[in-house]
Amino acid sequence: MTTPALSIHGLKKNFGPAEIIRGVDLDIAPGERHAIIGPNGAGKSTLFNLISGGYHPTSGSVKLNGQEIGGVKPYAINRMGLSRSFQVSNIFSNMTVRENVRCGVLYSMGYGYSFWRNVGNLKEVQEKTAEILNSVGLLDKASLPAALLPYADQRTLEIAITIAGGADVILLDEPTAGMSHSETERAVALIKRATEGKTLIIVEHDMGVVFGMADRISVLVYGEIIATGKPEEIRGDPRVREAYLGDEADEHAEGGAA
């Protein structure tokens, strides 16, 4: 078997006395599209933060292409080829769309912290930026300030920044949250196209999206993965149904506070 793109073993995370991630094991093969689902408060975002460097694991290991990344700084993980998006749009709102994507491109093109070059004259950066803008369909809005974009376009821009650095492992955190049905369809098509040949890990609430896109699905409940498998296996798993439906009922009662 080839080295998994991402390999998680015995991962735990405590916040004080509260155990949020209680031992996660997961291997994701290169090129796989993997979805993580689970009720609110299951620890999905925490898991993402542990993988991408936002949090330090309490114990356990996270390996990216065989290299340990648990506790490594986010920018270092990013440079190793892992990139993520955020649940709430996390873009550079004072910049134009083009500049936003360019921020995502710069480091990977080797321009890091350079202060002797004019960004306007970096031809390959311009080309790469244009290519990405084109691929996500934001080319005609490139000169708009990002803050003025409609919501769905901001979500698209979020994805564009995420893939801009050319990372081969992509983590998307609820990319279609808050989108209308038609917007969601377009977003799914975009994600499929943009992550062609890459490893994709996605957290999503919209089951249509999950089952339509994922090669495999993991179900995270109370900080543990209770099931991993192909979509049809998960659909039929009674434990999943129980955990999921039971919790969804609670969620309605609580009023859906995130």
Added chain:
Amino acid sequence: MNNPIAQSVANLAPTGGQKFRQRVLPLIILAIIVVAIPFFGPSRTVYALLSVMGINIVFALSYNMLLGRGGLLSFGHAVYFGLGGYAAMHAMRAIEYADGGFWAGFPVFGLPIIGFAGGALAGAIIGWPSCRRAGTPFAMISLGVAELIAAAGFMFNSIFGGEEGISGDRMNGPELFGLSMGPVSDVYWFIAFWLVVGVGGMYAFTRTPLGKMSEATRDNPERVEFVGYDPQRVRYLVFIFAGAFAGMAGGMAAVYFEIFTPEAVSLLPSGFVLLMAYIGGIAYFAGPVIGAIVLTYMQSMLSDFTEAWLLYLGLLFMLIVMYAPRGLAGIIFGVTGSFSNGTFSEMIGKWLQQLAGAFLAFLGLIVLIEVSVNWSNGFGEVFEPFGLHLTFANPLTWVLIVVPLALGILILRRANRETEEVLA
């Protein structure tokens, strides 16, 4: 560019003409103004003011690399101005007493380079612990460091020269461009040269990958981490550059004043550079330039008219913070912007109202402040504009205070209410 997509995005970017108008033209205009001034035969006062403005423009712009572009509020930026200036000052003395060797061949004209290096070094050392955090912790560390350096300024006489500082003579070493550096007009050319270099350099910096990422870090440090950048490293590098350009301004000041005293590293100039940048407008590159010009004039000339100039300065600052957070540049660009997008005719009525209101309110305030100041001094003098004899006992005084003030505020409120109605 053989890639059609790249071609189309290139079209979206500003055209060559736009780039020229927005980026290169202002610099050329600046250079022309700077070159043209001496032909009007300015007096010593004008030369002095212009030179100090030049120094302060570079200083304020370097500050804005932190505050405006990097989102880092510093209360100790004068430390780098001062240390750079001291480095240049020591170098000037080395040139004066040089006996062959490196310094004998170093022109005084080039001292801002030494200042630049000194400021960068200081920034690199002090920035290392300071830049780990942004926001309030950064501001507080800068305050603490500034206090410590200011105290050290009075302790280490070999570096800072004690209370009287160290002085030198700029008329030494090899001459450059045929400038003896003696007369103020020679020094003017020196300041002008480095002003253009400094402004150009700092503008160019905003266009570099690091400059862009500094803005990105200001807006969203979290996201920056996830596109491969270490925000601490970005801040640290920007901090070094800000220190370096402040040091360059210090080097210019060393040559102009030929003296540096520990007061230069104290909290006062650090506060003053903050005022310059903020009043000018930190959101615009030109903002600190405007702020430096206005405040330098206020500092050196307004004190001739009124000893309450600090109060006026404070009031101006408060008004900007409360009602025009984009600063003087924001107001100016608001007006010029309305020409280009055709809203000028709609807005002009409101602006005139606001202007009239502000003018009246200001008039009342001036009478109040001036009469108060004269009353406070209490040595027989009263405020006597236009032959009026105003004291607190004179009812006319109160009329002149209350009527314009009330009228002005009323007009201002009306103007603002109208805009709100229009918006609603």
Added chain:
Amino acid sequence: METIIFSLLNGVIYGLLLFMLSSGLTLIFSMMGVLNFAHASFYMLGAYFAYTISGVSSFWLALIFAPILVGLIGAAVEKWGLRTVHANGHVAELLFTFGLAYIIDEIVKIVYGRNAVDYRVPELLDFPLFELFGAQYPAYRIFILFISVGMLIALWFILNRTRAGLIIQAALTHPHMVGSLGHNVPRIFMTVFGAGCALAGLAGVIGGNYLVTDPAMAVQMGPIVFVVVVVGGLGSLAGAFLAAMILGLLQTFAVAIDATFADIFGFLGLSQTSEVGSITIASLAPMLPFLMLVIVLMIRPRGLLGDREL
């Protein structure tokens, strides 16, 4: 021995004065996130108002009314000034108070003149209370001690035993929660800001005659107050108390040490006559707070007892 006892007494009193001055800022800062640069200016106002009031009536009335007056001014500043800039973020608020400090200073100079005013200790307390190792100990210092401890108890009572206090405590630790509890947030902010300023005013009333009442007093006290608040930690009055005490004691004790750098680092070959070697610990005493500020922010950004980072 004498040195230790004296330093202890003086350190505690200085620390209490510092705490009185900074407790208000801790409240304001923790809840509103506003690092009020003008806080020491309110301290100065307290002293000047007390001077005026005790001039026309008595010190005892000033003790009550001067802080109230300062508190009202503080509340007004919050309502008509700070609230306007609140939308522009914390930096704008910080700058607002920065400008406010400028203006209060200038107005005080116009109204009260630019020299010190003759605000002195009331006759009733102007006597040596006891003699310690040949030096007299003024009664007024012990009075400061009592007032500070009294304030400490009152503050503790209000925060722990009243409804308003409990809301404030909740807001201290969870500033974002207060709105969702259904309380009128602007009013709470105004009250806290006013109360914080009143505490600074009280410090001014009892500190102004103990030290000097002049227009420079705000500038002199300003940065120290920040040190107390930051070192103490966000949201922690106990932390502020601890920090004020440490600073008070540290400064008084350092003064009593005659050693120079050369004495301490002599083994490194530092000579007594060199510039660094001849610096004494005593002469560094007033710099210690800022050293502490920088070090705490670098290695422990949440302060001594703070519950969250700045």
Added chain:
Amino acid sequence: MKLMKSAALAAAFGFVAMGASAETLKIGFIDPLSGPFGPSGDAAMKHWMYAAEQVNKAGGINGAEVEIIAYDNKVNPKESLIQFQKAIDRGVRIIAQGNGSSVASALIDAVDKHNKRNPGDEVIYLNFAAVDPSFTNDRCSFYHFRFDSHAEMKMNAVTDWIAARPEIKKVYVIGQDYSFGQANAKAADAMIKAKRPDIEIVGNELHPMGKVKDFTPYIQKIMQAEADAVITGNWGADMVLLIKAAIASGHEVPYLTFYGGSLGAATAIGKDGVGQLYQISEVNTNLETTPEQNALIDGYEAAYHDSYYYHRVFNAMTMLDEAAEKAGTNNVVEIAKQLEGATLDTGYGTITMRAEDHQILQPLFMSVFSDNVTRGVEGLPLGWTSGDADRIEADATAMPTSCKMERPE
């Protein structure tokens, strides 16, 4: 103020250089008029203006009316240099400055450089309060005249006073930790050892300037050292707080200060300082003197509602007047030549502008703060007084100088 404003208006709007006119002799007063040191500069300015009024009443200097043009330098050396350029533009060729040795140092340098670079258009500098000894020693200049006794001379007078009092056995020296305080500390130590080897210097302390809020710990140290007298060069809040802390701790020994009489100090310290606070100065208003001098003091205090403090300003103005009349011209180089070695009989004795270093030699008085005075200060029933034994003659204040004066042809 009025003079200053109208002139300033002209300068600001005209923006052109104006030559010196024959009818007026302009003195550029460059001192702080705003900010924390505003009061000191303001008081000095009033003295200069009153002195000018007196000279003008008597027909001016060589027929020219004296005009004081005030420039606010915010005690900032750099700002002072800008104001200096403004003053030159306005036709000022005589500048007066006092507050802050850092400013004085910058101005001496600037005046020298200006005179070197603009021959024929010289400027002279009347220093009335900056007391760094170096200004009339190794840094002396032909264009600089000091009308105040410098720090070492004052320390010399203080130590003379101590030496004459056998009851003083232990002395404590405390000062601000910067060049002035450090120089004082050294001078006090050397002078006392030379004059009274039996006196023990029980402490020589430097504290950071303007940072100490509570001096009680220092006072405790002084008390434990059992000092019989304390010498301090402290000024401003550092002086006031030190004395207040001493009073509060009941430390009743003489505190010999340089600046105990500075503006606002009497108010801040109050009646508790009586008999304990001393200052060394060229005057106190309760000294026995001529009716003319008394009339001058009364006239000044009535006109400006302010205490008479800068006696040396009147000395400077009178000596300037006499030197100019003697030279027969208002050309400042000629005036400077006449000022060298000039003497003046004042209400308190004869003073001399020593030719070799341009340092004034004047009698000094050790005055004590008292509640039994005819003339109070700052509107209080408190003031300064001294006896016959407290007078240090002008000759006795003289110190050797290392000055090597370079004179113009």
